[in-house]
Amino acid sequence: MLFKVEMKVNLPHDMPAEVAAEIKAREKAYAQELQTQGKWRHLWRVAGSYANVSIFDVADNAELQDLISNLPLFPYMDIQVAPLCRHPSSIHQDDR
Numbered sequence: 001m002l003f004k005v006e007m008k009v010n011l012p013h014d015m016p017a018e019v020a021a022e023i024k025a026r027e028k029a030y031a032q033e034l035q036t037q038g039k040w041r042h043l044w045r046v047a048g049s050y051a052n053v054s055i056f057d058v059a060d061n062a063e064l065q066d067l068i069s070n071l072p073l074f075p076y077m078d079i080q081v082a083p084l085c086r087h088p089s090s091i092h093q094d095d096r
């Protein structure tokens with residue numbers, strides 16, 4: 001199942017820089033592992049914002065919840081999720 005996930009990061013302004021850097025490093029490693037597994041299909045920066053738009057390919061809602069809630073930045077993000085299905089005009093056969 002495909003999901004669009006929009007994440008907006010809101011780190012506290014008083015968070016020490018080294019703490020923020022450590023969380024971001026863990027976030028990057030986790031995100032890259034999920035991309036390698038094919039579960040995090042797309043990861044795009046929203047230009048001009050500390051936010052991203054992502055496409056996840058997971059078995060079900062429960063797996064998405066599990067993956068997202070384990071993001072190191074999860075406590076500091078506003079997250080919006082939308083389920084996707086194939087557009088009838090899409091030429092991409094791998095879209096489901």
Ligand SMILES: O=C(O)CC1=CCC(=O)O1
Pocket residue numbers: 007009027028029031050051052073
């Ligand atoms: O910087 C972001 O948009 C938050 C984030 C998600 C995956 C990652 O590496 O950073």
